[in-house]
Amino acid sequence: MGSGDSEMHVLAVDDSSVDRAVIARILRKSKYRVTAVDSAERALEILEMEPSVDMIITDYCMPEMNGYELLRKVKESSELREIPVVIMSSENVPNRITRCLEEGAEDFLIKPVRPSDVSRLCGRVRH
């Protein structure tokens, strides 16, 4: 297992405190260990300290660095590139979805995210 624990560790990134609370709750109910942060910059700090994250789930639209840019940083890193990255967005923009999937995103979820969306992802979490 990626973290060495029985629980998979998911890093959730969203600048909205409401959405962060909801996605963290969905993940915890699905038995994931969750670290929730409010920015891509903070997510990269966490990843530097603890690269044994099993999945990243990030909002697309965030100030400063957005989810797509975070995805690119992760996929450019030799230490981090194997971590699956899932993008969330409240807007269904086909070009945006295509661009993220082409950059290596595991999936693209339209908000509001449901527990069934997370269940669908569990097979893709890094082991």
Added chain:
Amino acid sequence: MDYVNIRRQAASIRKGLFDQGYLDEQFYQLEDLQDDASPNFVDEVVTLFFRDSLRLMANIDQALDKCAKDFNKLDVYMQQLKGSCTSIGASKMKTECTAFRDYCRDENIEGCMRSFQKLKREHSVLRQKLESYFQQLRQAGPIECATRPSK
């Protein structure tokens, strides 16, 4: 304290929120996420929502007060607010956020202002009703279980 009546009042407020279109299906999703491990989850998320929405609406107010209207900035703020409304199921507010963004796209400042005033009224009503609802729930105690209104 008459807990039965308090619970009945809470249920009535909740039913009214759905029947009058203030809340939609997403609120049920939040309730489904609440359990013994997180017994106040919905109350906590709604509290976060009203804290954030007040901040965003203050930003929008400031942006609308400026002489030079930045429709891009207004749209960004409203996109954030709409996202939060969607996440808690604040249906009427979400509709008004969409209307505001349409006016931004058309650079119709009068439309934006009218829409924003309506949004503030919807926000105020929803806040008052949800605060009343959660106050009743707290008084009723932890035994209270939200049930879906009969169709």
